[in-house]
């Protein structure tokens with residue numbers, strides 16, 4: 001587990017300071033590996049920059065804040081939103097991208113090792129975004145490069161940039177985070193987005209309900225960690241008892257690719273489906289979120305409901321990732 005070090009006290013990785021970069025900028029040269037790195041003040045700062053990015057994109061679309069900077073977008077697992085939003089974020093900031101998608105991963109066959117790949121890419125790029133199937137891969141990569149590594153999902157571990165954009169969405173949609181009841185539904189065992197988001201929410205005064213089939217419960221170590229943070233948590237197997245009190249319903253996909261036994265996957269894959277009828281018992285002022293892709297957990301008829309926030313959530317991803325890139329490159 002990463003140890004907590006306040007942003008202001010963290011040492012930057014980059015020994016050389018390219019012209020125009022601000023060494024005093026918070027997060028300059030830093031890796032983004034886990035949400036455990038962030039305090040509430042850090043979140044306020046990131047969200048402030050994300051709002052500026054949103055207004056710049058609205059007003060002028062693309063601008064030159066990161067002109068001349070290069071991002072290596074290294075994805076060993078499939079991705080649509082994360083990889084394309086990082087790519088769009090870099091290009092909207094005037095930078096450019098080396099896209100490396102769906103690298104066939106093999107630790108034993110002829111595949112190059114992760115340390116070698118990142119040491120190669122750091123000679124070409126200024127920042128590396130990495131998605132990889134193994135827990136701890138981003139941390140490992142970070143040990144082998146002086147350039148910032150941004151974790152875009154390490155197996156069933158964490159997905160910190162998703163959690164940041166999720167929290168930003170909650171804040172922007174509902175105007176606050178403190179005092180809310182968040183219900184996470186679906187695959188809480190393998191879903192890295194809920195692992196990161198629950199940790200981030202532990203910085204706030206929130207209650208979390210976890211609704212999942214028993215074989216997909218939240219990892220007990222994570223529940224214990226959150227318990228130590230004083231998080232009010234409850235585990236259930238059905239949604240109906242907690243839906244009426246829910247402010248944020250965070251739905252997730254059953255992570256088929258993480259199952260060794262596909263029979264077990266089949267037995268839980270359709271455990272919950274949100275339809276307009278499900279939502280009859282939900283508050284009028286609440287939101288439904290999903291990191292996507294969805295594979296049947298939310299019916300398309302829900303999309304027209306103003307409470308369906310998942311497409312707005314995706315859009316937030318662009319602004320939050322623009323903010324993070326600008327920050328680690330010393331331009332925000």
Ligand code: NCD
Pocket residue numbers: 081082153159162192193252253255291292293
């Ligand atoms: C998620 C992921 O990759 O963890 N997707 C995403 O980044 N938006 C969720 C998922 O794959 O189910």
